[in-house]
Amino acid sequence: xxxxxxxxxxxxxxxxxxxxxxxxxxxxxxxxxxxxxxxxxxxxxxxxxxxxxxxxxxxxxxxxxxxxxxxxxxxxxxxxxxxxxxxxxxxxxxxxxxxxxxxxxxxxxxx
Amino acid sequence: xxxxxxxxxxxxxxxxxxxxxxxxxxxxxxxxxxxxxxxxxxxxxxxxxxxxxxxxxxxxxxxxxxxxxxxxxxxxxxxxxxxxxxxxxxxxxxxxxxxxxxxxxxxxxxxxx
Numbered sequence: 001x002x003x004x005x006x007x008x009x010x011x012x013x014x015x016x017x018x019x020x021x022x023x024x025x026x027x028x029x030x031x032x033x034x035x036x037x038x039x040x041x042x043x044x045x046x047x048x049x050x051x052x053x054x055x056x057x058x059x060x061x062x063x064x065x066x067x068x069x070x071x072x073x074x075x076x077x078x079x080x081x082x083x084x085x086x087x088x089x090x091x092x093x094x095x096x097x098x099x100x101x102x103x104x105x106x107x108x109x110x111x
Numbered sequence: 112x113x114x115x116x117x118x119x120x121x122x123x124x125x126x127x128x129x130x131x132x133x134x135x136x137x138x139x140x141x142x143x144x145x146x147x148x149x150x151x152x153x154x155x156x157x158x159x160x161x162x163x164x165x166x167x168x169x170x171x172x173x174x175x176x177x178x179x180x181x182x183x184x185x186x187x188x189x190x191x192x193x194x195x196x197x198x199x200x201x202x203x204x205x206x207x208x209x210x211x212x213x214x215x216x217x218x219x220x221x222x223x224x
Contacts, residue, residue, distance in 0.1 A: 031211075033212065040199075040218070040220075041217055042115075042117075042201055042203075042215030042217050042218050043154075043215045044215070045212050045213065048212060088153065088154070096208045097208070098144075098208065098211075099211055101146075101153050101154040102153055103151060103152060104153055
């Protein structure tokens with residue numbers, strides 16, 4: 001059962017441009033997380049935003065959360081070729097609930 | 112990959128054979144998870160364990176089995192009952208279900224001969 005749905009499914013941009021990826025979900029959440037996966041590797045946690053937060057920053061990453069629209073966005077500023085990866089959002093609905101992952105967005109950053 | 116070791120990296124299964132995927136963590140995490148990843152499908156939860164000697168089925172447990180005899184180890188057996196085992200398998204751990212930033216291993220790619 002997939003809660004989060006990312007959009008677009010694939011994104012191709014030029015190095016230096018900003019990349020915006022969106023995640024929508026269906027039911028109320030406790031936390032929303034974003035993960036990155038390089039090809040053939042495990043996932044790496046990027047950032048967690050709680051349901052009572054609206055925006056968080058981490059380096060070149062900016063995450064927003066709109067609980068009224070049940071959506072989140074991940075912005076990567078000044079993208080680099082090394083940002084090429086798949087990005088997943090994951091949600092949980094409260095204490096003792098498991099994470100539910102979306103299908104992911106494939107980001108390609110052209111040098 | 113963050114203190115979680117999966118082995119082997121590649122595994123081949125013959126028809127009717129059971130195979131076991133290893134997952135070891137040195138992060139002192141209570142919770143561990145197994146996911147299956149197919150192209151375009153994202154991650155699907157197979158089994159998870161919140162504590163030693165306890166585990167729960169996830170969304171796609173049929174054809175799989177697990178054990179959690181030690182805190183550090185959570186092996187996954189793909190049984191002959193799993194008719195479509197070809198996939199990328201990911202193990203993860205977290206401090207607990209409620210503290211659920213997950214740390215992933217590098218994965219095992221299983222193929223059928």
